[in-house]
Every structure is written in C-alpha cells, then in structure tokens.
Amino acid sequence: MQWETVIGLEIHCQLNTQTKIFSGAATAYGAEPNTQACEVSLALPGVLPVLNKEVVRKAVMFGLAIHADIAEHSVFERKNYFYPDLPKAYQISQLEKPIVEHGQLDIMLDDGTPKTIGITRAHLEEDAGKSLHDDFDGMTGIDLNRAGTPLIEIVSEPDLRSAREAVAYMRKIHAIVQYLDISDGNMQEGSFRCDANVSVRPKGETKLGTRTELKNINSFRFVERAINYEVERQIEVLESGGRVVQETRLYDADDDSTRSMRSKEEANDYRYFPDPDLLPVVLDASLLAELQANMPELPEQKQQRFLEVYGLSVDDAQQLTATRAMAEFFEQVLAQQSLPAKLVANWVLGEFSAALNQNAIEVADSPVNAERLATLLLRISDNTLSSKSAKQVFQALWNGTQSVDQIIAEQGLEQMSDTGELETIIQQVVAANPQQVAQYRAGKDKVFGFFVGQVMKATKGKANPQQVNQILKQKLS
Amino acid sequence: MHKLTLAQQAKALAAKQISSEELTRHYIDRIEAHDGQLNSFITVLAEQAIEQAKQADADRHQTSVLKGIPIALKDLFCSDGTATTCGSKMLDNFVAPYDATVVKKLKQAGVVTLGKTNMDEFAMGSSSESSFYGAVKNPWDTSRVPGGSSGGSAVAVAARLASASLGTDTGGSIRQPAALCGITGLKPTYGRVSRYGMIAYASSLDQGGPMAVTAEDCAYLLQTMAGHDDKDSTSVDLPVPDYVADLEQTVKGMRIGMPKEFFEQGLDSEIAAHIQHACEVLTSLGCEIKPISLPNAELAIAAYYVIAPAEASSNLSRYDGARYGYRCQNPRDLEDMYSRSRSEAFGEEVKRRIMIGTYALSAGYYDAYYIKAQKIRRLISQDYSQAFAEVDAVLSPTAPTTAFKINEKSDDPVTMYLSDIFTIGVNLAGLPGLSVPIGLQSGLPVGMQLVSNYFKEDVILRLAHQYQQQTSHHLQIPASFE
Numbered sequence: 017m018q019w020e021t022v023i024g025l026e027i028h029c030q031l032n033t034q035t036k037i038f039s040g041a042a043t044a045y046g047a048e049p050n051t052q053a054c055e056v057s058l059a060l061p062g063v064l065p066v067l068n069k070e071v072v073r074k075a076v077m078f079g080l081a082i083h084a085d086i087a088e089h090s091v092f093e094r095k096n097y098f099y100p101d102l103p104k105a106y107q108i109s110q111l112e113k114p115i116v117e118h119g120q121l122d123i124m125l126d127d128g129t130p131k132t133i134g135i136t137r138a139h140l141e142e143d144a145g146k147s148l149h150d151d152f153d154g155m156t157g158i159d160l161n162r163a164g165t166p167l168i169e170i171v172s173e174p175d176l177r178s179a180r181e182a183v184a185y186m187r188k189i190h191a192i193v194q195y196l197d198i199s200d201g202n203m204q205e206g207s208f209r210c211d212a213n214v215s216v217r218p219k220g221e222t223k224l225g226t227r228t229e230l231k232n233i234n235s236f237r238f239v240e241r242a243i244n245y246e247v248e249r250q251i252e253v254l255e256s257g258g259r260v261v262q263e264t265r266l267y268d269a270d271d272d273s274t275r276s277m278r279s280k281e282e283a284n285d286y287r288y289f290p291d292p293d294l295l296p297v298v299l300d301a302s303l304l305a306e307l308q309a310n311m312p313e314l315p316e317q318k319q320q321r322f323l324e325v326y327g328l329s330v331d332d333a334q335q336l337t338a339t340r341a342m343a344e345f346f347e348q349v350l351a352q353q354s355l356p357a358k359l360v361a362n363w364v365l366g367e368f369s370a371a372l373n374q375n376a377i378e379v380a381d382s383p384v385n386a387e388r389l390a391t392l393l394l395r396i397s398d399n400t401l402s403s404k405s406a407k408q409v410f411q412a413l414w415n416g417t418q419s420v421d422q423i424i425a426e427q428g429l430e431q432m433s434d435t436g437e438l439e440t441i442i443q444q445v446v447a448a449n450p451q452q453v454a455q456y457r458a459g460k461d462k463v464f465g466f467f468v469g470q471v472m473k474a475t476k477g478k479a480n481p482q483q484v485n486q487i488l489k490q491k492l493s
Numbered sequence: 494m495h496k497l498t499l500a501q502q503a504k505a506l507a508a509k510q511i512s513s514e515e516l517t518r519h520y521i522d523r524i525e526a527h528d529g530q531l532n533s534f535i536t537v538l539a540e541q542a543i544e545q546a547k548q549a550d551a552d553r554h555q556t557s558v559l560k561g562i563p564i565a566l567k568d569l570f571c572s573d574g575t576a577t578t579c580g581s582k583m584l585d586n587f588v589a590p591y592d593a594t595v596v597k598k599l600k601q602a603g604v605v606t607l608g609k610t611n612m613d614e615f616a617m618g619s620s621s622e623s624s625f626y627g628a629v630k631n632p633w634d635t636s637r638v639p640g641g642s643s644g645g646s647a648v649a650v651a652a653r654l655a656s657a658s659l660g661t662d663t664g665g666s667i668r669q670p671a672a673l674c675g676i677t678g679l680k681p682t683y684g685r686v687s688r689y690g691m692i693a694y695a696s697s698l699d700q701g702g703p704m705a706v707t708a709e710d711c712a713y714l715l716q717t718m719a720g721h722d723d724k725d726s727t728s729v730d731l732p733v734p735d736y737v738a739d740l741e742q743t744v745k746g747m748r749i750g751m752p753k754e755f756f757e758q759g760l761d762s763e764i765a766a767h768i769q770h771a772c773e774v775l776t777s778l779g780c781e782i783k784p785i786s787l788p789n790a791e792l793a794i795a796a797y798y799v800i801a802p803a804e805a806s807s808n809l810s811r812y813d814g815a816r817y818g819y820r821c822q823n824p825r826d827l828e829d830m831y832s833r834s835r836s837e838a839f840g841e842e843v844k845r846r847i848m849i850g851t852y853a854l855s856a857g858y859y860d861a862y863y864i865k866a867q868k869i870r871r872l873i874s875q876d877y878s879q880a881f882a883e884v885d886a887v888l889s890p891t892a893p894t895t896a897f898k899i900n901e902k903s904d905d906p907v908t909m910y911l912s913d914i915f916t917i918g919v920n921l922a923g924l925p926g927l928s929v930p931i932g933l934q935s936g937l938p939v940g941m942q943l944v945s946n947y948f949k950e951d952v953i954l955r956l957a958h959q960y961q962q963q964t965s966h967h968l969q970i971p972a973s974f975e
Contacts, residue, residue, distance in 0.1 A: 055590065055591055058816060058817075059811045059816070060571075060589075060590070060591070060817070061571065061577065061579070061584065061587065061589070061692040061693075061811070062569075062570075062571045062577075062589070062593060062689065062690040062691055062692045062693065063689070063690070064688060064689050064724060064725050064726065064727075065726070066723065066724060066725075066726050067726065094807050096806075096807050096810060096854070098810065098813060098831055100813075100815050100827065103811060103815075103816060104810065104811045105807075105810030105811050105813055106807055106810060158815065158816075285855055285856045287806075287807070287851065287854035287855060287856075287859075288854075289803060289804075289807070289854055289859070289863060292695075292696035292697035292727075292804055293693075293696050293726065293727065294726050294727075295726050295727065
C-alpha cells in the first residue's frame with residue numbers, strides 16, 4: 017500500500033529578552049545553578065507575576081512576519097501539573113486566546129516548487145527549570161535558572177508531508193526568528209527545539225491517522241531522522257495488522273529510534289483557567305503600527321533584493337539568505353571592497369561555508385572575518401592570485417593571523433601577470449617541443465593542454481591561466 | 494494607653510506625651526497577660542518590636558502619622574526574616590525572605606510590628622478554628638469563635654492587644670470577624686492595595702485591609718497601604734485620595750440602599766432591630782435610606798465556592814515539599830513526596846477546597862462549574878452597578894448571626910459557609926466594604942456592613958466615621974480585657 021505521512025510541528029523558541037517573562041531575573045545561559053532564580057522564579061508564597069512587555073513586542077513581530085492575525089486581546093492561562101522543575105506547579109501559558117493566530121509561510125520543496133504551510137497559532141509561555149540527575153547521591157537537583165525564560169510556541173497545521181518538508185519548515189522558522197532578532201536560535205543551548213506530531217494514512221485517505229508526538233528534538237538532523245524512523249515504525253505496525261497508539265514518544269539520538277513515554281490514557285488533565293494574577297494583554301494600536309513600520313528585512317525580501325541588486329542566481333540568493341548571519345556576512349564582505357558579487361557569493365557559499373561546516377562553528381565565530389575575506393577576494397579580482405592559490409591563502413588565513421598580502425609574499429603565490437616575461441617563457445616552451453607543435457597544427461587540439469601544463473610547470477603555477485591561453489594560441493597559430 | 498484609638502495614640506506620640514517604646518511594651522505586656530486565653534498571635538515579635546519602637550522614637554522629628562504605632566499582621570503577610578505560616582503546618586518552618594509591599598510601606602511609615610496573628614489555615618474559613626496553631630477565642634465570650642479567617646487580627650484589636658491590625662478578605666474575612674468581635678474592618682476595592690507578598694488563597698478575590706477600633710483609624714492605615722504596585726499587575730494605578738481629610742465631610746443627602754433580598758426572610762429579628770437603630774442614626778445625619786434590589790445575591794455563595802476553591806487549588810499547588818515548607822519523612826519517590834507532604838501538612842478544610850477546586854476545573858466540568866460561576870459573578874457585579882446608579886452605599890448586616898460557639902459549625906461546612914452570605918457578593922464584584930459595630934446582642938457584638946462603588950472607600954469611611962461620632966459601640970471593650 018502507498019502511505020502518506022502527515023506532520024505538524026510545535027516549535028518552542030526562547031525569546032532573547034534580558035529578563036524573564038514574569039520577573040526581573042536574568043535569562044543568560046550557563047550561569048551557576050539557581051543564581052538567576054529570584055523569589056518569583058522560586059515561586060515563594062505571596063509572589064506575583066508581572067509581564068515583561070518586551071516579549072509582547074517580539075511575539076507581535078513574529079506574527080507580522082508570518083502574516084498572522086494579532087490578537088488585540090490575549091489571555092494568559094495556567095496549565096496545572098506537578099513537576100519538580102515547575103516551581104508553581106503550573107505553567108503560565110496561553111490557550112483560548114493566544115497572541116498570534118492563523119499565520120502562514122512558504123517553504124521550498126526539494127524540486128524547487130514553493131509550498132505554503134499554515135501556522136495555527138503562536139502563543140507566549142514560560143519555560144520550566146531543569147532537573148539535574150547527576151552528582152547528588154541518588155537525589156535529583158533542581159536548577160531554576162531557566163524557569164520563567166520567555167518562550168513562543170509556534171504550532172503548525174498538519175500540512176507537512178515528509179521529514180524533509182518538516183526540516184525545511186523548521187529551518188525557515190529558525191531563519192525568521194533570527195532575522196527578527198527575537199531569539200538567538202541556539203539549538204545546542206535549547207533556545208530552539210521542537211515536538212513533532214506524526215501520523216500516516218493510506219494515500220488518498222482524507223481522515224487523519226492516529227498520531228504520536230515526538231518530544232523535544234533539538235537539531236535539524238534529529239528532526240529528520242526521528243520523523244523518518246517514526247514513519248517507518250507506524251507503517252510497519254499498520255502493515256502487520258496492528259494499530260498506532262496515541263502517545264508521546266521520545267527520540268533517542270544514540271540508537272536513532274523513538275520509544276514510548278506515556279500514552280494518552282495517562283495524560284494529564286491540565287485544568288487550564290485564566291490566570292487571575294495577570295490582566296489580559298491588550299495590544300495598543302500604536303505599538304502595532306510602530307512594529308509594523310520597523311519590521312526588519314525578512315529572508316524572502318532579502319533574497320529578492322540580492323537578485324535585483326547583485327544580479328545573483330536564484331540558487332545563490334536563496335542559499336545566502338537561508339540564515340541572517342550568512343546574508344549579513346555576504347554584504348559585509350561586499351562593503352569592504354569593490355568586488356564582483358558573484359565572486360563573493362561563490363566564496364561565501366563555497367570555501368567559507370565548507371570551512372564553517374568542517375569546524376562546526378557559526379559565522380560569528382569564524383577566524384576569517386569579512387575584512388580578511390574581502391582582501392583575499394580583491395587579490396583574485398586584481399589577478400594577483402589564481403583561484404587555486406587563493407584557496408591556499410584562505411587555509412592560511414583560517415589557521416593563522418597573518419594578512420593576505422603577507423601570506424602571498426611569504427609563500428610566493430603571486431601570479432605572473434607580466435606579459436613580457438610570460439611571453440619569453442612561452443616562446444621557450446614552444447621552441448623546446450617542435451613535435452607537439454606539429455601535432456597541434458595538424459589539428460590535434462588536445463595537445464594544447466600539454467603546452468599549458470609545461471608553462472605552468474615552468475612558472476611554478478604562478479602564471480595567469482587566461483594570459484597563458486591567450487599567448488599560447490598566438491604562438492601556436 | 495490601650496483605650497486610646499490609633500488616631501489618639503498618634504497625636505499623643507507626636508506631642509511626645511507617650512513614647513512608642515512605652516506603648517509597644519504596654520501592648521507586649523498585654524499580649525503576655527491575655528493571649529494565653531485568646532490565642533490570637535502565632536508569633537510575637539517582642540524584641541524586634543521594641544527595637545522598631547526605639548527607632549521610631551529616635552526619628553520622631555520625621556512626619557508620619559503612623560510612626561511608632563504598634564500593629565499586628567495576619568500571618569499571611571510576608572515580612573522579611575519572620576516566620577510566615579498562613580496558619581498551616583505546611584509553612585510552619587517557613588521564614589519569609591522578603592517583605593510584602595504593604596509591609597514595606599508600613600515599615601517605611603515607621604509602624605511597629607508586634608507580631609503575626611492567628612487565622613484559618615490559608616485563610617479558608619469563617620471561624621478561625623482551622624489553624625494548625627489552634628482555635629482563636631472571641632474576647633466577648635471565650636467559648637465562642639471570633640469569626641474568620643482574620644480572627645486573630647480581629648481579636649488582637651478587640652482585646653486591645655494591638656493598636657490596629659491587618660487582615661485579608663476573600664469572602665468576608667475582614668468584615669465578618671470585625672463584626673463578631675465588635676471592631677471596624679475595611680476591605681478595600683480589589684486592586685486598591687497591593688497583593689504582593691500576601692500569601693494567595695483566591696487571587697481574584699483576595700484583598701488586604703485594615704482592622705481597627707474606628708473608621709478613622711482604618712482611614713489612617715488605608716492611606717499608607719493603598720496605591721499602585723509595579724509588582725502586582727492587578728493593583729490599579731489611580732491616585733490615593735486623602736481619606737482622613739475626607740472623614741469630616743458631610744454625609745447629608747447621601748443615599749443608602751437596603752437590599753430587600755437581605756432582609757426578606759430568616760434574618761434574626763434582633764439583628765434586624767440593631768440595623769433599624771443604626772439606620773435611624775444615619776437618617777438623623779441627613780442620609781436617605783431606600784430599598785434596593787440585588788436580584789442575584791442568593792447565587793453568590795454557590796459561585797464563590799466554585800471560583801475561590803478553583804483558584805486555591807492552583808495557588809496551593811506550589812506547596813509540594815520540593816523547595817520550602819513541609820516535606821514528609823523518607824519519601825519513596827517523587828509521587829510519594831508530593832502526596833504525603835501535602836496530605837500530612839494540609840488540614841481538612843484546605844484539602845476539601847483543593848478537591849472542590851480541582852474538580853471544578855477538570856476537563857468536562859469546567860464549563861458547567863467554573864464558566865458558569867464566572868457568569869454569575871458578572872451578574873452580581875451588574876446588580877451592584879445598577880444599585881450604585883441610585884445610591885451611594887449599600888447597607889446590610891455584616892453577618893447573619895453573632896459569634897457562634899467553638900465547634901458548633903466545624904463539622905458542617907455548608908452552614909459555616911452561610912456565615913458569609915452578606916459579604917461574599919462584595920468580593921465577587923470587587924467592591925469596597927466595611928463593617929462597623931452597631932451594638933451588643935446578649936453581650937455579643939453586631940456589625941453593620943456598608944458597601945460603596947469602586948474606589949469609593951471615602952464614602953463608607955465617612956459614613957462609618959460620622960456614625961461613630963454619634964455612637965460609642967465601637968469604643969466598648971470586652972470586660973475581661975479592659
């Protein structure tokens with residue numbers, strides 16, 4: 017039987033405010049346990065939450081970016097359940113009246129066609145703390161530094177049809193929150209993570225199959241693998257005559273599988289009700305207008321601008337704008353020197369991106385900054401360097417602190433571009449190989465390569481290949 | 494000294510006729526002498542109070558009417574470095590590491606804190622019998638309850654063990670014990686006084702307020718307590734009027750409504766007679782008394798006993814044994830820690846309300862109970878709004894009976910709940926209400942409730958003050974505590 021996969025994602029994205037959503041405690045990552053837990057974070061008797069207005073601005077910006085309805089009036093509710101990392105035993109969240117509803121965004125499918133994914137809602141809520149299971153002699157430690165960090169939970173419609181689509185969607189959301197500067201999007205630190213609702217159904221069927229929820233997946237790679245594993249598992253269950261149980265499953269990256277956490281029967285009744293300690297969030301029309309007027313450029317707009325202003329190919333423009341950091345780096349390089357945009361795009365997406373990937377680091381942490389890369393590219397465009405030597409210089413830049421010109425001088429990589437000198441060498445090569453000259457003149461074009469090789473050998477690779485071609489053709493004709 | 498009102502003491506302090514240290518030591522001696530039979534204090538802060546009093550005497554040149562006045566705090570106001578128990582075993586070991594906003598304001602005004610008063614556990618009750626620290630006794634008859642939940646605060650004032658006290662009122666918990674103990678107690682408009690640092694029972698109903706001998710004393714305290722607080726989103730950012738100056742304004746021409754629903758059936762005839770006399774006094778002052786209707790009043794108790802427990806079930810979930818408060822011995826696992834800590838440390842009434850509230854919020858029941866109760870709440874608010882289109886204040890008895898016997902109603906929660914029949918609607922609507930003593934019935938105090946429109950505390954304070962200028966019920970002290 018042909019099966020169709022149906023996926024919806026719930027993305028939890030930490031907002032990058034200085035202080036928590038309902039208190040003045042700091043949100044910085046990696047502090048000593050419980051050093052960023054004020055009396056509100058600890059849920060001491062008598063404390064009250066006060067909304068950090070910055071989170072509303074950030075949520076509204078997100079809503080505008082996905083063309084959603086922004087609620088003039090949204091309500092915080094309490095989601096009640098007991099857990100040691102949830103100090104009040106309820107999470108303040110939004111249920112009936114979220115701040116953002118009915119949005120959408122376009123993703124690009126593998127075949128290059130766009131697809132619109134519906135976004136049901138995006139609501140504000142607080143993050144929980146962390147349980148620490150090591151080093152406490154069989155006891156569990158609680159770190160409440162993260163408790164109360166602002167989150168926006170972004171819930172998609174079940175519009176995604178494959179793990180690849182899910183990843184494309186997640187990457188797009190990740191790009192948007194970074195373009196908007198509402199989140200650092202750091203997945204290692206848990207600032208951006210997702211749950212996936214996965215089901216399968218026979219192709220052509222319109223009713224949804226029973227779904228499972230895959231919890232807390234914190235990398236793009238794991239999302240794809242977890243979903244693929246889960247889809248296969250569900251198909252296997254159904255094809256062997258079984259039925260999928262509605263449950264929460266945990267993805268285990270170590271053995272690339274999912275396992276059951278709890279079934280729906282054991283699920284909590286969260287007893288949501290409006291939080292009486294907080295007033296409804298009433299959105300001021302002037303705030304909305306202000307945010308609307310000051311929206312930063314989003315991936316699609318930037319892509320369009322790259323096409324129009326720099327004359328890049330669709331593919332290059334798309335890749336460069338996939339993350340805000342990469343797009344900004346590209347423009348920073350261009351701003352340093354007068355360079356052909358295509359050359360910069362090739363290098364940023366080629367050598368530079370490859371080096372980042374190889375070292376698993378972000379643009380911001382690159383040892384080659386925009387200024388150094390621009391100097392290198394300038395030496396290519398002014399014919400000082402061949403592209404082969406340029407790669408050599410790039411490696412030296414990546415690994416050291418020397419300037420581009422120091423490296424060129426030290427390693428003697430400067431291209432021979434003096435026509436007179438080159439002509440003499442070529443003349444010598446032609447004179448030394450009469451047999452090959454005869455072959456070439458008899459119509460054996462392939463011999464041309466032999467001459468180029470000889471010239472390069474004689475110049476230790478420093479000759480400008482274009483000039484070599486030009487002069488050789490003259491001498492051989 | 495203890496026979497003076499707070500206002501009189503303040504004048505004597507300002508004139509240096511008495512010192513705060515003298516006054517404070519006097520009250521501490523009285524607490525030592527009398528509280529053994531009343532049980533109105535959970536914690537007496539003798540040393541700290543004397544320190545604060547000396548401090549107040551030392552900066553006497555600073556102007557603050559309340560400087561050096563010794564008061565008592567209901568034991569749910571967090572005060573930095575002080576045990577704050579909420580009358581519960583759950584918080585028996587809890588020392589608050591911060592000051593509630595009202596406590597901070599009073600400290601800044603130079604008020605002396607004598608101690609923390611006894612109360613129904615987590616403010617759930619109308620008799621102050623459900624405290625982990627034992628029942629509070631009514632000074633007018635120690636075999637009777639003082640009302641609740643702010644029973645300790647009411648008794649401390651009635652027996653003159655403190656110049657005044659702070660209570661909280663969720664369904665009548667300031668006004669009903671004020672009535673049963675013969676003192677004056679004010680529940681301000683919801684949002685008038687910050688709730689920050691006041692341990693929550695039902696967040697949408699809780700409001701802190703003053704309990705004192707006179708309306709004037711309440712006005713002095715409210716003046717300092719009221720105002721917007723950045724730490725409480727539900728506190729309202731409106732200017733605080735000069736309540737004290739306003740007391741002397743005339744009440745002539747004020748229209749006072751008597752809800753017919755409260756007088757129709759079953760009202761104790763002697764209480765009705767006391768109300769009649771009080772009305773005559775008000776009429777003689779130029780007030781106009783007229784009948785009004787609050788058609789949904791009878792639904793108030795039912796709505797309250799859904800909304801308050803629902804909020805409480807969530808508010809009290811933080812007492813889980815994990816971070817502070819009571820934790821059971823040797824828990825087997827997490828589940829065991831939660832369930833035994835909570836079963837062992839919460840009392841019966843608290844558990845009952847947590848169960849009711851949890852049920853009311855559960856999937857499948859939420860609409861039938863919680864949503865329905867909220868609708869009734871709106872109807873009750875509308876009733877009052879309509880009333881205030883016609884009158885300046887609404888008058889009724891504060892409680893349907895005088896103080897009842899200890900243990901008389903403790904096995905019958907529903908009868909107990911009916912003690913708050915006149916007060917609960919005021920919390921649901923979020924209005925200010927005040928109870929003022931209007932006489933004794935068989936030696937037990939009777940209280941009259943005055944309710945005004947939102948943020949019109951000045952109206953009921955003025956009415957009560959003018960009434961108290963004509964009468965002396967509020968100055969009566971129970972014989973054994975004179």
